[in-house]
Amino acid sequence: MMNTPTADRHLLTQEELLDRWLYAALEGDYQLAVWKSPNSKNIQFILDQTGEIKRVNLELDTLSPGFIAHPFTDQEDQKAFFLEASDYFKFNIDSPMPEEGLYKKTKFTPTEIKKQVNQLLRSAQPNKSSARLTPTSKSSFIEFVKKGIKAIQEGKLSKVVPARIQKVDLKEGFDLTKTFLALCRLYPDAFVNFFHIPNVGTWLGATPEILIKTEGHYFHTMALAGTQKAEGEDPVQNAAWKQKEIEEQAMVSRYIVNNFKKIRLREYEENGPKTVKAGNLLHLRSDFRVNMEATNFPQLGSVMLKLLHPTSAVCGTPREESMKFILDHEAFDRCFFAGFIGPVNIENQTAIYVNLRTAQLINEEVLLYAGAGVTADSIPEKEWEETALKCDIIGKFIQ
Template structure:
């Protein structure tokens, strides 16, 4: 370990300090940066026993929520309570004195770990139980057969759309630099929710999600429909993009699903804008935005209500939800764990921002598992859907294997 304690740090070293705080605590912690922001936030709970809470977000203490793709028997989500919280800007030089008192005390006599020492600390964490038993979900032939079965089910009228997923295992390099990887994600994907979390005995994950599930700030509720995928090509991909009927219809299905949820609770006063093309890393998507005044419509708990109605969305599961979910449970062949679940800060500074857990990877001692899915309709081609998942896996994978990319 280094012998001198420096007080002035580069951006990479700031992220490393936060990771050092979390990984050495023995507890649960999350680090994130919201879209279009230069602010990094962190919550830390020293308890070594994971906490689970009901999904009634308006009643929760400030913290960070993580829910798997599949519903839990106890109908609860994992929760990292903000017993310790910090918020720092990383767009310039940083002094340790800018840290809150609790963080300064913990780091008072500690020098900055080297990337190798930090990786060693990461490798000593308990094995993620979801990292075991995954086999055929990596296999191309299995995934393409899954897509073909999905197409046949849609053509047979059983579903309008289904979203099969797959995994991809990659080795974590010897010279892996976790802090540089996270900082590179933040710089490369300014419009994504960059996140890293660890829960003892549960898992260690990081991601760059492009999709808001629900957001509340004051009296305003917000959600989006995001679907349709193609590579971002050229210097100005937004000007040259062209969407196929399959992609347009896929995105429209997600929007219609949101509207159907609003109709279920008889809420008719909402703003809808879009669809428009948006950039998410090396991909383009179609997105529509929905905004609702919770006070004017008389729905103060709209966040919890819509969270329950929307998850899992048709963008990660399919439509109808029951039939597509049953199809995935029967044929997908692996446990998605937190992939396509939801996560994000809750009731921090009077704001809740929960995202679909996409473009994500689970980390263990020597390997990372990448997760990706593709929307399947009657017009889907198995080879193209496989290529789409490969592109999605690259969003995180290339930074793990070469963080300076």
């Protein structure tokens, strides 16, 4: 059931409104997802009150409105976790809202609600500890990169994307709602998101990369790769790219085009590559668009989602060989990092994003995840520095 707001005599700030919804969700031990789409002023929120942890096939057109989350390595059954939109709410980030008639009333003041939210957040984590997840040392990551370069030089791979973990403590007084709203304002071009599945995971992020999007008759995807720090007054206009980053991005574009060829799709628009800014980083991006009505391919979103994940931007090329290399050498489970997340069939739109620039909250600790694209021209020290910049996008809000 999709609920719409009803007027009440009180006006709530965005922070108070979001705190109320988060309190209701966490106190009830419900699944929830809250997000702001790129270049949107609307924050959207769904609550799954079914009490059932659901896994679904990736036939997007058959799903009810909701939110999916798919891990990086689950390639066998290709099923995603699915949060059903028992409740759905949307509000503008810049406008106070009438008090929502929540199904669960509370006598707490706004300050007390906020305190409850942040206490519940710390106690609503999966039944596991992050102690088994050891932070990745610089030396071990650089060794991983060197092995990747060697495999590329031997002709076994064209590209591979090693990742690492940085573990930090959740700062005293951490405020989930303030942090989420701050991410929305600082990263307007990102898909800012928070989702919680009891006993599965709690994640907060701001990803710049769309995997697939369907809206009306149109399908969209993008090739995003290459990274450098945004510096100067006009970093986009002044960006200079080296051959390593240009080739890295071209691999992702070729990967998309090759998947179009697999399904004999020849009618598509390609724009780019162009330099885009994501937080304090710059990337190279090409955009692809297909008219699903003109090509008579209404299921294109579901088909391409299965073909694209994991893209060469988060795994490597060739996909099977680079995936095996990662699983053989990476010392941790990426879980939802480099998987995909996003709303499905919400207001006639499905938008699935690669889960990058993300953090997993476990008890009093936070795991920051980041990867770097390794090619034959990679310099291991530079790849470590790139992951540090990526971790900092979310990490600076946590520490």
